[in-house]
Amino acid sequence: MRWRQAYWDENFIQDKKRYGEGPLIPYEDDFREIKIDLPENILRRSSTGLPDLPEIEVVRHFIRLSQMSYGVDTGPVPLGSCTMKYNPKIADFLTQSPAITDVHPLQDEDTVQGLLEIIYLTERWLSEIVGMDKCSFQPPAGAAGELSGAIMIKRYHHDKGQMRDEMLIPDSAHGSNPASAAMAGFKVIRIPTSYKGTVDLDALRSVVSDKTAGIMLTNPNTLGIFEEDILEISDIIHKTGGLLYYDGANLNGILGIARPGDMGFDIVHLNLHKTFSSPHGGGGPGGGVVCARGELVDYLPRPLIMKEGSRYYWDYNCERCIGRISAFYGNIIPVIRTFIYIASLSGRGLREAGEIAIINTNYFIKRLMEKPYYQLPYDPSRPRKHEVVFSAKKILQETGVSAEDISKALLDEGFHAPTMYFPLIVDEALMIEFTETESRDVLDQYAEALNRIAEVAYKDPSLVKSSPRNTSVRRLDYVRANHPKTLAPTKKFLDKIW
Amino acid sequence: MYHPWIPNSDPKIKEDMLRSLGASFEDLIRDIPEKIRLRRELEIGFGRPLSEHEVSIILEKILSKNVVFKDPPPFLGGGVCPHAVPYVVKYILMRGEFYTAYTPYQAEINQGLMQVLFEYQSMIADLYDVDVVNSSMYDVSTATAEAIRMMMRITRKRGVLVPEKMNPFIKKVVETWIWPVDGVLIRYKIDPAEGILILDKFSENEIGGLYLENPSFLGEIIEETDLLNDYVKKKKFIFIVNAEPLSLGLLKPPGEYGADIVVGNGSSLGLGMNYGGPSLGILGIKMREEFIRQLPGRLIGATKEVDGDKKGFAMILQTREQHIRRERATSNITTNSALEAVAAAVYLSYVGEKGLRRLGESIYQRTVYMKNRVEKDLVGKACINSERRFFFRELPIRFITRSYREIHRELLKRGIHGGLLLDNLMEGMVNTSLFCVTELHSRSHIDLLIKTLAEVA
Numbered sequence: 010m011r012w013r014q015a016y017w018d019e020n021f022i023q024d025k026k027r028y029g030e031g032p033l034i035p036y037e038d039d040f041r042e043i044k045i046d047l048p049e050n051i052l053r054r055s056s057t058g059l060p061d062l063p064e065i066e067v068v069r070h071f072i073r074l075s076q077m078s079y080g081v082d083t084g085p086v087p088l089g090s091c092t093m094k095y096n097p098k099i100a101d102f103l104t105q106s107p108a109i110t111d112v113h114p115l116q117d118e119d120t121v122q123g124l125l126e127i128i129y130l131t132e133r134w135l136s137e138i139v140g141m142d143k144c145s146f147q148p149p150a151g152a153a154g155e156l157s158g159a160i161m162i163k164r165y166h167h168d169k170g171q172m173r174d175e176m177l178i179p180d181s182a183h184g185s186n187p188a189s190a191a192m193a194g195f196k197v198i199r200i201p202t203s204y205k206g207t208v209d210l211d212a213l214r215s216v217v218s219d220k221t222a223g224i225m226l227t228n229p230n231t232l233g234i235f236e237e238d239i240l241e242i243s244d245i246i247h248k249t250g251g252l253l254y255y256d257g258a259n260l261n262g263i264l265g266i267a268r269p270g271d272m273g274f275d276i277v278h279l280n281l282h283k284t285f286s287s288p289h290g291g292g293g294p295g296g297g298v299v300c301a302r303g304e305l306v307d308y309l310p311r312p313l314i315m316k317e318g319s320r321y322y323w324d325y326n327c328e329r330c331i332g333r334i335s336a337f338y339g340n341i342i343p344v345i346r347t348f349i350y351i352a353s354l355s356g357r358g359l360r361e362a363g364e365i366a367i368i369n370t371n372y373f374i375k376r377l378m379e380k381p382y383y384q385l386p387y388d389p390s391r392p393r394k395h396e397v398v399f400s401a402k403k404i405l406q407e408t409g410v411s412a413e414d415i416s417k418a419l420l421d422e423g424f425h426a427p428t429m430y431f432p433l434i435v436d437e438a439l440m441i442e443f444t445e446t447e448s449r450d451v452l453d454q455y456a457e458a459l460n461r462i463a464e465v466a467y468k469d470p471s472l473v474k475s476s477p478r479n480t481s482v483r484r485l486d487y488v489r490a491n492h493p494k495t496l497a498p499t500k501k502f503l504d505k506i507w
Numbered sequence: 508m509y510h511p512w513i514p515n516s517d518p519k520i521k522e523d524m525l526r527s528l529g530a531s532f533e534d535l536i537r538d539i540p541e542k543i544r545l546r547r548e549l550e551i552g553f554g555r556p557l558s559e560h561e562v563s564i565i566l567e568k569i570l571s572k573n574v575v576f577k578d579p580p581p582f583l584g585g586g587v588c589p590h591a592v593p594y595v596v597k598y599i600l601m602r603g604e605f606y607t608a609y610t611p612y613q614a615e616i617n618q619g620l621m622q623v624l625f626e627y628q629s630m631i632a633d634l635y636d637v638d639v640v641n642s643s644m645y646d647v648s649t650a651t652a653e654a655i656r657m658m659m660r661i662t663r664k665r666g667v668l669v670p671e672k673m674n675p676f677i678k679k680v681v682e683t684w685i686w687p688v689d690g691v692l693i694r695y696k697i698d699p700a701e702g703i704l705i706l707d708k709f710s711e712n713e714i715g716g717l718y719l720e721n722p723s724f725l726g727e728i729i730e731e732t733d734l735l736n737d738y739v740k741k742k743k744f745i746f747i748v749n750a751e752p753l754s755l756g757l758l759k760p761p762g763e764y765g766a767d768i769v770v771g772n773g774s775s776l777g778l779g780m781n782y783g784g785p786s787l788g789i790l791g792i793k794m795r796e797e798f799i800r801q802l803p804g805r806l807i808g809a810t811k812e813v814d815g816d817k818k819g820f821a822m823i824l825q826t827r828e829q830h831i832r833r834e835r836a837t838s839n840i841t842t843n844s845a846l847e848a849v850a851a852a853v854y855l856s857y858v859g860e861k862g863l864r865r866l867g868e869s870i871y872q873r874t875v876y877m878k879n880r881v882e883k884d885l886v887g888k889a890c891i892n893s894e895r896r897f898f899f900r901e902l903p904i905r906f907i908t909r910s911y912r913e914i915h916r917e918l919l920k921r922g923i924h925g926g927l928l929l930d931n932l933m934e935g936m937v938n939t940s941l942f943c944v945t946e947l948h949s950r951s952h953i954d955l956l957i958k959t960l961a962e963v964a
Contacts, residue, residue, distance in 0.1 A: 014616065016817075019622065021622075021626055021629070022626055022852075022856045023626065023629065023630065023633075027859075027860075029861075030861050030862070030865070031858055031859045031860075031861040031862020031863070031865060031866075032593070032857060032858060032859075032862050034862070034865055034866055034869050034946050035591065035946050035947060035949065036946070036948070036949035036950060037865070037869050037946075039949055039950035039951075040869060040872035040873055040876055040950065041872075043872040043875050043876055045757075045868055045871060045872070046875075046897075047728070047757075047758075047871070047897055048730060050730075050732075050733065050759075051728065051729075051730055051732060051758055051759050052757065052758065052759060053755065053756065053757060053758055053759050053760060053864075054759075055636065055760065055763065056633075056860065057630075057633055057634050057755065057756060057860050057863060057864075058629075058630070058633035058634075058860070059630060059633075059634075059855055059856070059858070059859050059860040059863060060856060060859055060860070061859035061860055061861050061862070062856060062857075062859060064595060064857065067595055067853065067856050067857050068595060068598070068599070070856070071599045071602075071623065071849075071853055071856075072599070072602070073619070074618075074619030074620070074622050074623055075599070075602040075604040075605055075619055075620075076604065076619060077617075077618045077619030077620075077622075078602075078604035078605055078608055078616075078617050078618070078619040078620040079604060079608060079613075079616045079617055080603050080604050080605065080606065080607030080608035080609075081603070081607040081608075082603025082604065082606070082607045083603065083604060083607075086607075086608075086609055088609055088612070091609055093609060094512075095512055096606070096607050097512060099559045099562065099563070101601060101606070103562075103563055103566055103567075105597070106566075106567070106570055107575050107577065108570040108571070108573040108575055109570070109781065109782065110592070110779040110780070110781055111575055111576075111577065111580075111589065111779065111780060112573065112575070112780060112781070112782040113576075113581045113583045113587060113588075113589065113780050113782075113924070114585075114587055114780065114782050114783030114784075115583050115585050115587070115927050116574075116576075116581060116583065116924060117915075117919065117924070119574075119919075120573065120574035120576075120919070120924065121573055121574075121782070122572040122573065123569045123570040123571060123572035123573035124570070124573055124782055126569050126572065127566070127569055127570070133551075134549075134551040134552065137549055137550055137551055138549055138551060149645035149646065149649070149784060149785070149786075149844075150645060150840075150841065150842035150843070151841065151842060152829070152839040152840055152841045152842065153645065153649070153839075153840075155839060156684075156839055159687075160683065160686070160687060163687060183830075184828075184829040184830040184831065184832075184833045184836070185829045185830075185839045185841050187829075187833040187834035188829035188832070188833060188834060188836040188838065188839035189839040190834065191834040191835070191836075191839075192656075192684075192687065192688075192838070192839055193687045194687035194688055197833075197834040234538075235536075235538045235539050237538045237539070237540060239540070239543070240540060240542065240543070263539070265545065265548075265549055266536060266539065266544065266545060267539050267543050267544055267545055268543075268545055271543045271545070272543050280842075282842060286512075288606045288607045288846075289607070289608065289609045289610070289842070290605070290606055290608070290844075290845050290846025290847075290849075291605050291606075291608040291609070291610070291611065291617075291620045291624075291845040291846055291849065292608075292609070292610040292611070292624075292642070292643075292805065292842065292843050292845030292846075293643065293645075293785075293842045293843040293844045293845045293846060293847070294645075294784070294785035294842070294843075294844050294845075294846060294847060295842035297842075310683070331683055331686075332679055332680075332682055332683035332686075333648075333676075333679040333680045333683055334649075334680065334683055334684075335645055335646055335648055335649055335680060335784065336586075336646050336647065336648040336649075336676045336677065336680055336783065336784075336786070337676070337782070337783025337784060338782065338783050338784070339783075339784055340645075340781075340784040340785045341781055341782045341783065341784055341785075342781055342784075342785055343785075345566075348566070349562055349566065351551050351552045352552050352553055352557050352562050352565065352566075353510075353512075353552075353556060353557055353559075353562055354510060354512075354552065354556055355551065355552035355553065355554060355555050355556045355557070356548040356549035356550060356551050356552060357508055357548060357555070357556065358508065358510050358513075358552075358556045359549060359551065360548065360549070361508055361510060361513055361516050362512075362513055364521075364532055365513050365515050365516055365521065367532075367535050367536065368515065368521065368524050368525065368528075368532065368535065369515060369524075371528055371530070371535055372524045372527065372528060375527065375528055391538065392530070392534070392535040392536070392537070392538070394536075416613065417613075417615065420613060420615060420616045425609075425613060425616065426612075426613050428612070429612075431830065445512075445513045445515070445516070446512055446513060446514070447514070448514035448515060449514070449515055449520055449523075449524060475814075477615050477616070480615040480616045480618075481615070481616075481618045481619070482615050482618055482812055482815070482817045482819045483615065483812045483813070483814065483815050483817070484615065484812065484813045484814070485614050485615060485810050485811070485812060485813065485819045485820075485821050486810050486811055486812065486813045486821075487810070487821055489810055489811065490808045490809070490810035490821040490823050491808070491823050491824060493796075496808060496823065496824075497808050497809040497810075498628060498638075498639045498640075498799075498806050498807070498808050498823060499625075499628050499629040499632045499638060499639060499640065500625075500629035500632075500633075501629070501632070501638065502638075502809075503809055506809050506810060506811065507809060507811070507818055
């Protein structure tokens with residue numbers, strides 16, 4: 010594909026020429042006669058550095074910058090484990106309702122029955138999808154869901170009077186798993202991946218003990234492989250008194266096909282901004298949901314959404330719960346988007362999404378493997394689920410072109426690159442997840458682009474190494490960006506680097 | 508079944524793709540044990556896929572059960588208040604290049620997004636008078652929890668002094684986040700005569716920081732900022748200040764009175780209330796090596812092309828973060844509130860320096876007006892439940908003759924949403940309700956509230 014990204018040499022908005030007095034403030038004149046009687050020593054004397062601009066200049070500045078950005082609306086963003094689905098436009102508009110955006114979080118429950126009903130229905134649906142008894146919407150993102158889960162596990166053992174301070178985590182896990190476990194005060198025990206690409210059962214058996222608090226797993230794992238021994242893993246952990254935590258980042262690979270609750274998991278977190286199509290917003294907001302079953306429901310962060318008769322309410326009752334993980338009820342707009350998504354697809358549609366996500370992955374593998382450039386580590390004969398991890402190690406060894414170079418060359422083709430260098434157990438990893446929302450044509454074009462880049466690497470590696478050329482800027486200097494002498498995290502440090 | 512969001516669900520294409528794989532769908536899931544395969548349809552949604560039209564009818568019907576308070580807006584406080592959301596902000600946020608982008612891991616294709624986030628970091632740093640601001644936390648409560656955990660890592664001390672009347676929503680969250688690392692909140696109060704009084708027993712050797720809310724949860728403007736600054740410097744505490752961004756066009760920024768770490772609730776910066784979330788947690792620091800190494804969250808920094816002259820931006824100091832440092836990361840945060848940071852940058856650009864100053868003044872004037880009206884027109888029925896003189900945006904009103912619960916119901920009957928009852932949230936705030944007035948409240952709104960209170964209280 011031929012493309013060229015826009016480039017605007019756009020000054021910082023703070024540095025633009027100043028105009029006027031600022032926007033109209035509602036009812037400002039009503040209060041003009043009231044004096045500002047505050048003592049001098051607490052008043053602001055310094056400049057805020059903000060610009061004063063006419064509205065049109067503000068709009069142009071940010072529209073120009075948007076043209077130097079790239080999202081799912083622009084083209085495929087097949088970042089592995091990120092589940093970058095198409096974000097339905099109906100939800101962009103329906104979530105603008107003042108009955109959502111203009112609602113104060115502390116309004117009387119009688120005045121928010123509509124919102125509570127949607128939250129309640131969505132909670133019931135999500136519990137059904139993952140096979141849990143109850144979900145809390147409190148965590149604002151996946152990692153906060155993980156932290157909730159890890160603290161729940163800690164509390165649970167604490168209440169049982171047990172000192173279990175070891176959390177088992179596979180070496181293929183998302184980095185947020187060990188980070189969350191550590192934040193909850195656990196020692197992280199790394200479980201190696203076997204040659205089959207799944208948890209090494211012998212290694213697992215050798216580390217479980219009465220110190221094991223639990224295991225944090227994602228299934229399918231980050232290699233896109235289903236942990237087929239999951240029932241045995243569940244047995245091993247539960248027998249020793251530990252709990253199973255499910256990282257829902259990869260739920261798209263089993264949507265409507267299998268449920269974490271049926272696999273033996275005790276606590277599950279979900280990412281509404283992945284599986285349920287809420288947009289990523291350039292990094293956030295997300296929607297983390299943490300769900301539990303049985304006794305563990307008592308430990309979920311409060312409040313929980315409840316229904317009595319035809320009335321909906323928040324249950325703050327917290328005898329054993331871990332408390333609150335965020336200030337109010339979590340991120341409500343992603344929750345409403347989830348409601349819209351599930352209502353639009355129904356059970357049948359969600360199953361279809363899960364099936365096509367898997368078919369897309371395996372179809373893409375087949376297309377890419379038509380040429381000999383990329384390797385598929387860990388049992389290539391085995392079908393992948395929602396994502397796949399290739400290695401560009403051979404290309405690096407034979408041409409000097411790295412996974413990063415290949416990623417930058419993909420940008421020149423008008424595509425976003427895959428996740429690179431993750432998981433850490435694969436050298437020169439390119440981790441790819443198309444989700445069910447990309448068409449076959451896109452899969453074909455992406456495979457062809459990757460193979461074409463590899464061909465160029467063998468003919469003229471410097472061409473690949475000097476990419477990207479079609480993006481608004483060429484390859485950036487990350488060393489200077491991170492060097493203490495040139496580090497510039499805000500405008501006031503710019504003279505160190507520019 | 509075919510669905511337009513799932514292109515390859517077209518039965519013919521699906522079949523073709525499976526044929527080219529030489530497999531049935533069952534073959535692709537052969538490694539999922541029979542025993543755990545779901546053999547039925549999930550019982551979710553409304554029984555079948557619904558069209559856009561049907562979904563919008565259902566959603567609107569359910570949402571019509573909400574009561575929207577627009578004229579007058581709710582007088583509810585508690586750290587979140589109704590504020591204007593400019594259409595410019597809504598419009599920019601709808602740009603798919605921002606809205607549907609991922610974290611800018613591929614810098615070269617996302618320079619625009621990164622410039623906006625860099626502008627956000629710089630604007631907030633100037634607003635609070637600090638040097639570095641990360642590109643967002645989830646909300647002010649988690650920003651505060653992370654700030655306190657950061658203080659604990661830097662000082663290796665587990666105690667932090669917090670105001671006697673700390674925001675109870677933030678407090679609950681902080682307690683959850685510091686429980687695993689044995690953090691302890693110790694209450695203090697500022698006494699005009701005696702200075703800082705520590706109210707709980709705790710060894711001073713184990714205290715590493717002091718946390719201040721300005722304005723306080725009750726809307727009180729803290730006049731003793733210099734006293735606090737001297738105190739924390741003398742005790743060598745890390746000084747964490749939570750300030751409302753909309754107050755900072757008017758009030759002295761925390762960096763100027765010695766804050767080492769600042770936090771804030773960005774929800775007033777053009778985000779809307781959204782029933783509490785998405786929100787925006789502001790987190791910033793003064794530039795010190797051990798602070799920036801311990802700072803959680805994403806940071807955008809300036810750089811240049813390797814072989815060219817163009818200026819650019821990249822994510823920096825990623826070695827602090829979970830995807831690289833794993834269990835040794837400063838935090839687990841991954842997804843944040845980037846879109847809300849974009850909204851805040853657009854909002855602050857739209858409001859501008861003069862606008863923000865006028866807005867701060869105007870909200871202050873309305874608070875004064877409301878206070879005067881309470882003191883003049885509700886004599887014997889209600890009073891301000893605070894010893895302080897100056898308030899910003901929120902006012903704690905204690906009712907004397909009738910239970911606020913009943914008054915609140917009377918207000919609701921008349922289409923007015925009153926304040927937040929503090930009885931169960933805070934000690935010593937008997938029959939007290941926290942009211943909020945912002946730029947959305949007119950003189951006649953406030954007059955109506957006072958008149959109604961005079962009638963029903």
